[in-house]
Amino acid sequence: MTSNPVIVEETGQGTFQVRAHGQGPSFLIDEPLDLGGMGSGPTPYDLLSSALGACTVMTIRMYARRKGLPLAHVQASVTHRRDEVTSRDIFERSVFMDGDLTQAQRDRLLAIAEACPVSKTLHAGAEIVTRGAPQAAPVVDDRPCDRTHPQAMDQSCREVDPTATA
Numbered sequence: 201m202t203s204n205p206v207i208v209e210e211t212g213q214g215t216f217q218v219r220a221h222g223q224g225p226s227f228l229i230d231e232p233l234d235l236g237g238m239g240s241g242p243t244p245y246d247l248l249s250s251a252l253g254a255c256t257v258m259t260i261r262m263y264a265r266r267k268g269l270p271l272a273h274v275q276a277s278v279t280h281r282r283d284e285v286t287s288r289d290i291f292e293r294s295v296f297m298d299g300d301l302t303q304a305q306r307d308r309l310l311a312i313a314e315a316c317p318v319s320k321t322l323h324a325g326a327e328i329v330t331r332g333a334p335q336a337a338p339v340v341d342d343r344p345c346d347r348t349h350p351q352a353m354d355q356s357c358r359e360v361d362p363t364a365t366a
Contacts, residue, residue: 203348207339214238221339249278252291255318259353260295263312266357271309272299291322308361315360317352 206222208229216231217238229244231237242250253276264271275296282289295313297306313319 204340205337207337209336214240217241226339245280249280249291252276252293252316252318252322253278255316255349255353256293256295256313258349259316259356260297260309260312262353263357263361264309267361269305269309270299270301271297273297274309276313312357312360315356317349317356320356 204223206220208218208220211217211219211228214230215236215238217240218229219226220229228241229247230240231243233239237243256276256278257274260274261271263269264274273296277294277296279292280289281292293313295310297309301309
């Protein structure tokens with residue numbers, strides 16, 4: 201299944217500023233002032249870290265809801281760095297869970313975090329295919345909802361716990 205495209209195009213403002221058009225409102229992506237950008241939006245690695253954090257929180261919440269776990273609040277904090285020796289990208293994720301959870305429930309929810317779809321993608325790597333386009337892609341404001349991620353979260357919950365139900 202192919203998801204709807206995210207269109208990213210330069211704004212003509214500053215050296216690095218671009219606008220991303222996806223589901224929902226468009227937003228700016230940029231680099232910090234000290235790196236020559238305008239600081240007008242998150243950096244590309246901020247977005248990658250955000251994707252991991254968002255998927256983590258969404259998947260944990262989905263699982264907790266299905267299992268009736270007393271999870272009051274969940275937060276993921278994600279940092280990114282590149283190892284100076286190996287040049288490998290390292291994402292460090294801290295997950296805060298508030299609620300009257302047992303240690304076994306907390307451990308299960310952390311296992312669910314490891315199984316979230318974006319975690320799986322980052323762990324496995326991805327194939328990237330690049331090709332030229334004969335014309336600019338149209339920006340569609342009311343594009344249909346992409347159901348790829350919710351389905352992948354559901355599958356991750358079922359893989360970690362086959363008794364997970366909707």
